[in-house]
Amino acid sequence: MEKRHTIEFYKKLGLKITPQRLAILEYLENNRDHPSAEDIYNALKDRFPSMSFATVYNTLEVLMEKGLVKELGIDSSKKRFDPVVHTHHHFICKKCGRILDVERNFEITIPPELKDCDIVDFQVVFSGFCPNCKNK
Ligand SMILES: [Zn+2]
Ligand SMILES: [Zn+2]
Secondary structure (H helix, E strand, O other): OOOOOOHHHHHHOOOOOOHHHHHHHHHHOOOOOOOOHHHHHHHHOOOOOOOOHHHHHHHHHHHHHOOOOEEEOOOOOOOEEEOOOOOOEEEEEOOOOOEEEEOOOOOOOOOHHHOOOOOOOOOOEEEEOOOOOOOO
16 A cells, blocks of 8 residues: 555455545555544545445455555554555554554564464554653
8 A cells, every 4th residue: 555556456456446445545545644444534524424434444344354454453542554564663652642653674583482483473562752742
């Protein structure tokens, strides 16, 4: 979802394209805000008054199945979604919930208790207070 995908691209994935779905896809493209389903719904509901929350959620589920969106479990108050699916890390602000991307390779040693596991991914999560919140 980092580069602009065409309708053909989504059709090839077997995604049924509706104007609402397309708007959701466009909203997610190049989006680095890690929106929740509610954020997406609120951003688009004025343009698509008939759009239901379920449409947003179903579309996210399909995109996750296709590997185009990742679900982030780092915000305890709500699920957040990330259209940037290559391995990267995050900072979450404990006050405003802002999630920032951390694009860096952390060298870690696989702990011995996991030696029998097939590790495919790991994530470093920093938490604290963002520049807007730290002095308040
Ligand atoms: Zn903050
Ligand atoms: Zn991210």
